[in-house]
Amino acid sequence: MLNEQFWLAAAFLVFCGLFFKKMKKAILTTLDRRIAKVENTISEAEKSKNMAEDQLSLLKEKYAKSILEADKNLSDAQEQAVAMMREVEEKIKIHQKHSEDLFEEYVKQADKFVIESLKSEVLVTIFTLLDKDFENKDEQIRGLDLIKQLLKKSWN
Numbered sequence: 001m002l003n004e005q006f007w008l009a010a011a012f013l014v015f016c017g018l019f020f021k022k023m024k025k026a027i028l029t030t031l032d033r034r035i036a037k038v039e040n041t042i043s044e045a046e047k048s049k050n051m052a053e054d055q056l057s058l059l060k061e062k063y064a065k066s067i068l069e070a071d072k073n074l075s076d077a078q079e080q081a082v083a084m085m086r087e088v089e090e091k092i093k094i095h096q097k098h099s100e101d102l103f104e105e106y107v108k109q110a111d112k113f114v115i116e117s118l119k120s121e122v123l124v125t126i127f128t129l130l131d132k133d134f135e136n137k138d139e140q141i142r143g144l145d146l147i148k149q150l151l152k153k154s155w156n
Helices: 002-131 137-155
Strands: none
Touching: 002 137
16 A cells, blocks of 8 residues: 555656646746736836826925915015005095195185175175264264274274
């Protein structure tokens, strides 16, 4: 029995040796193809990674530029707003001064009108006194004194 097992084992080893010798080239070729395929996949993955990193770098640059541009636009807008506020404040001052000048002119004209109206009334009163017939000289002198006083007050 030992003999049978020995020969069976020997035959198996010879078969395996012959099988390995014949199949070695096919197995190594298949393994080489798989290795080349894996290396190709790794190479493509590295290229994709590098492209992605380049795109990420470009996007980061664009993002930084857009942030700077947005900050500049905001700063410009704030400066414009301040300039517009100054311009509006200046226009308000000008209009306020103009309104004050108009009001002063209106007051002057109103004062002048009141004075002219009072002078007219004084003249009417004077003419009324002049047309009046006084009964005696004393009344006539008092009337003339009153006319003098009215004339002094209204034209001084």
